[in-house]
Amino acid sequence: SQQGEEDPQALSIQEGENATMNCSYKTSINNLQWYRQNSGRGLVHLILIRSNEREKHSGRLRVTLDTSKKSSSLLITASRAADTASYFCATDPTTGNQFYFGTGTSLTVIP
Amino acid sequence: EAGVAQSPRYKIIEKRQSVAFWCNPISGHATLYWYQQILGQGPKLLIQFQNNGVVDDSQLPKDRFSAERLKGVDSTLKIQPAKLEDSAVYLCASSLDPAARSGRALFFGPGTRLTVL
Numbered sequence: 001s002q003q004g005e006e007d008p009q010a011l012s013i014q015e016g017e018n019a020t021m022n023c024s025y026k027t028s029i030n031n032l033q034w035y036r037q038n039s040g041r042g043l044v045h046l047i048l049i050r051s052n053e054r055e056k057h058s059g060r061l062r063v064t065l066d067t068s069k070k071s072s073s074l075l076i077t078a079s080r081a082a083d084t085a086s087y088f089c090a091t092d093p094t095t096g097n098q099f100y101f102g103t104g105t106s107l108t109v110i111p
Numbered sequence: 112e113a114g115v116a117q118s119p120r121y122k123i124i125e126k127r128q129s130v131a132f133w134c135n136p137i138s139g140h141a142t143l144y145w146y147q148q149i150l151g152q153g154p155k156l157l158i159q160f161q162n163n164g165v166v167d168d169s170q171l172p173k174d175r176f177s178a179e180r181l182k183g184v185d186s187t188l189k190i191q192p193a194k195l196e197d198s199a200v201y202l203c204a205s206s207l208d209p210a211a212r213s214g215r216a217l218f219f220g221p222g223t224r225l226t227v228l
Contacts, residue, residue, distance in 0.1 A: 031214050042202055042219030088153050097211045098167055101153030
C-alpha cells in the first residue's frame, strides 16, 4: 500500500501547548499535503510542501519534510480547543496520478 | 465562493438495496473525486473525473459501484447492491485541475454517511 501512516494515532494536549504529528510514507513523492477533518465534516486543506522544500510555515502551522527518511511532521503551536480534529497527510507519488491519504492523527485539545 | 455540495448527508439502507449519492463541485473545477472513508481510516480514492471523462477508477468495485459525471459538472455515485462493508462516509472533492503533480488543493464536501444494515 502507498498509504502514509500518521503517528501518533491519537494525541491529547492542554490548550496552549504545541502538538506534533508525524507522517511516514513509502515511495518518492512530488509533494505532500496536510488536511484537517473536524468530526462529521469533510477535509480541509492546511498546507502543501514540495519535495524540494524542507520546511514551510503558515500561521501557527509548521511543516517539515525529510525525503531521505520519507517522513513529514506537522507542528501546531499554541494549540486551541478549535484545533481538535483529525489530521491527515496526503502524498503525491512520483508514479501514478492520485493522492494517498494516511491513517490520520486524532488531536484533542483540552480547554 | 460556494463549496462542494453533497446530498444526502445521511442514508440508512438494508443490504442488497441500492443507493445513490449526488455531488455538485465548486464552479469551474474540472476535476472531481469520490472517496470512501471507513471509520478510523483515511479517505480512499474510488474514482477521479477530468471534466466528464474518467481518469482513474482502479479502486472502484465495478461489480457494484458506478459513477458518472454528465456535462462535466454534477456527479452521482451509485451502489447496487449494497453490502455491509460499504458502510462508510462517501466524500466528494474537486480541484481546478488534477491535483497530483500540480500541487492543487482538494476541496471536500461534507460527505454522505452510509449505514448498511
